[in-house]
Amino acid sequence: MAQFFAYIQHTDSEIEDTAAELAAVAKAMGADSVTAVVTGSGIDAVASKAAEFFNEVYKLDADALAYPNAEVVRKALTAVLPDGSVILISNSTLAMDLAPGLSVKKDAAYLADITGIEGVDGDTLKAVRTELGGTVSTHVEADLSNGAVITVRPGSFEAVAAGVGGAVSDKTADASDLSAKRKFIEVVVPEAGGVDITKAELLVSIGRGIEDEDNIEIAMELKEAFGSYAEVSCSRPIVDAKWLEPSRQVGTSGKTVKPNVYLALGISGSFQHLGGIKGGLLVAVNKNPNAPIFQVADYGIEADILEFMPALTEKLNDL
């Protein structure tokens, strides 16, 4: 059987919450043992944390790996991991940068953003993922005969418990060439400013279902009808269209929010958007009964938001 590896992402000496989910994915694929791979500079603490969930930990500790420049990490993993391995990575902006090229260098199958495992039959992995912005799911088969690189949607698998206690081995010497034609400069944090949606107790959050810039006003009127504890937020397409300012965007590339109630209006529910909602009651209104947001919402209403919002505003104003 192929060897299983999990690439561990980390910030400020803490491993990502999803690291232990990768151990669960390997288990679902029938792995007896999983090796964590940690890259960085001065990462002993990170390696020890990874050892709580994995049978073994490979540590690659070098200045060139201090920031996870995907071009450098790819070179390191290509050199250190044996051909034919199954390499698991939690889906993230780093994973998207790293994983496709790694699969080419390893001549391995590439499966992106899987949400479930149905099983392994010989050399064939049967898995589940989504297409068309999450609006439809698919069964996929991947040929594992020469290994695979698989990215996993965060939150799709139940994390394994800590307490495995694997040994850490230093593999830095196996990755001698860490040069790259892309150089990391710095991370720039966008200037604070604009509306602070993270303080609102109720978010009136709009997505593509708003259809037109002129309809933004309808959402603003609904917010007014609630009161000063409410604010208008949105999903990414609304900011891309420049209909609302970036400070109102909820999601992995926007703000993380935790209101009492999140009212998702005409938002289909991509995982990038849902990644920004960290608590509270989720109520979704969408005209598509199969919108993925209904999988995760507490309450759902099948309706066209352009009719629903004015009706709700009127009712609130009459109270």
Add this chain to the structure above:
Amino acid sequence: MEILVCVKSVPDTGEEEIELDGGQLDRDDLTFVVNEWDNYAVEEAIQIADKVGGSVTVVTVGDEENEDECDEVLRREMAMGAGKALHLMDEAFENSDAKGVATILKSAVEKGNYDLILTGAQADAGYSAVGGMLAAMLDYPYASLVNKIEAGDGKLVIAREIEGGNAEMNEIELPCVLSIQTGINEPRYVGIKGIKQVSGIDIPVLSVDDLDIDGSSVGEDGAKVKRVDYFIPETGEGAEMLEGSDDEIIEKLIEILKANGGMK
């Protein structure tokens, strides 16, 4: 700067309910449009070429089945301002996985002399893979999710959009491959008049032989990853759907909001 932009014709599913027929999408029921991310990539290429000089070529991969959709997409991007187009089409390309598509594109890249290759950050299948694979095959540097480009001498300074909306600044040597994130610019509008102006242009169509590709390395035969079927997961697994007349639904919603701190 010679720029190649890889574009794709995708089903326009919008916010509507998707209908499946025996676990497959019914192509006859769908309208096809250019992948949203690709429009941003083409706009960015045009703006770079306007600023520093050079040319923009758009390329797509297809088979006989989607010949018209591919041609339409290429002409739409030419109407935006791309000067040249390449239509890579062969029966052997059908059902290629992301690696197959990257293999086909690699051959087209090697027949040209491009400094910069752009793709959309993702498309309909959500793999976000072709750009990174193409770069690895060519041994060019790669960066994904790019939302800012400044052209310099023999290199670019680029921003990647990472978690929290932060910008990861990088310097990248040319030639390189970048995948473009939405929001990097405002893609220009294409009207019917613009489409008409490019309707007569002859777009070169290149086959597996023209591109010197081993047909067994692409298409169904070369694919290590195959989609078996589509399915719609059970709805309402999570959400309790509020039913009734419009008035009743709104009454129920207000009660729920009151009980959960959503009304003051």
